[in-house]
Amino acid sequence: MMKRNNCNNCGTDFEGNFCFNCGQINSANNRLAFSNIVKDFFDNTFNIHKGFFYTFWNLIIQPSTVSKSYIQGKRKTYTNPTRYLVIALAALATMLYWTQSNDVIVNDSFQGFSFLSEQLNKSMRLWDLRLLTDWTLLGNLIEALVFPFGFYLLFRKLKYNYSELLVLSFYLISNSIFIVILLDGLPKLLIDFHVPVVFVFGAIIIYYSYALINFFKDIPLLKRIFFILIGLIIFVLLRFFLIPLILAILFPI
Numbered sequence: 001m002m003k004r005n006n007c008n009n010c011g012t013d014f015e016g017n018f019c020f021n022c023g024q025i026n027s028a029n030n031r032l033a034f035s036n037i038v039k040d041f042f043d044n045t046f047n048i049h050k051g052f053f054y055t056f057w058n059l060i061i062q063p064s065t066v067s068k069s070y071i072q073g074k075r076k077t078y079t080n081p082t083r084y085l086v087i088a089l090a091a092l093a094t095m096l097y098w099t100q101s102n103d104v105i106v107n108d109s110f111q112g113f114s115f116l117s118e119q120l121n122k123s124m125r126l127w128d129l130r131l132l133t134d135w136t137l138l139g140n141l142i143e144a145l146v147f148p149f150g151f152y153l154l155f156r157k158l159k160y161n162y163s164e165l166l167v168l169s170f171y172l173i174s175n176s177i178f179i180v181i182l183l184d185g186l187p188k189l190l191i192d193f194h195v196p197v198v199f200v201f202g203a204i205i206i207y208y209s210y211a212l213i214n215f216f217k218d219i220p221l222l223k224r225i226f227f228i229l230i231g232l233i234i235f236v237l238l239r240f241f242l243i244p245l246i247l248a249i250l251f252p253i
């Protein structure tokens with residue numbers, strides 16, 4: 001016999017384990033117990049019992065499968081991309097706090113773009129630095145939002161919309177943040193060892209290539225590799241040229 005319940009969250013009369021209207025579990029109709037608090041803490045904070053580490057590991061070994069499952073409607077198996085990005089950004093903020101590392105490689109040989117004024121170049125550089133250091137969370141969010149543009153245009157034939165490619169973007173950007181934390185942040189924090197930037201950067205490039213080559217595999221290989229390169233170039237132009245340029249024009253510093 002299923003017990004009838006009046007959902008305490010939305011008022012709907014339901015039977016079974018979950019309210020069919022809002023999804024609240026029927027045990028929420030019982031009084032709050034300390035075990036609920038503990039369970040909620042782990043569920044909501046780390047999403048541990050199945051979600052987070054499961055998602056992380058699967059995103060490392062088969063990033064394309066995870067993204068496609070989510071896009072195709074399998075939405076409960078993995079931590080959803082928005083939440084995953086929020087967890088990654090929170091982890092990044094924590095790491096930056098603990099390692100105090102706002103040290104970014106500044107390439108001083110770069111003189112700016114000759115077709116832009118000196119003032120504009122200076123302002124763009126400062127914005128660029130700001131997005132990499134003090135405003136790194138905003139910087140990463142912007143990166144995640146502009147990442148799909150080039151791929152959307154180039155792979156139109158596959159009929160992905162922007163939001164669907166955003167799923168891939170959120171997962172990849174988040175996991176590249178975790179790669180930075182694991183390869184760069186942790187060694188720095190634990191044994192004060194500085195991993196060469198080339199190594200971390202290389203790992204991210206390999207990861208992105210692996211993910212993208214699998215994700216767009218319905219396109220012939222050579223064309224796919226070419227489009228992926230162009231897509232990445234569009235991303236770099238947007239992120240390191242257009243966005244700093246717009247910010248520098250709107251908010252000169």
Ligand SMILES: [Zn+2]
Pocket residue numbers: 007008009010011012019020021022023024
């Ligand atoms: Zn309900």
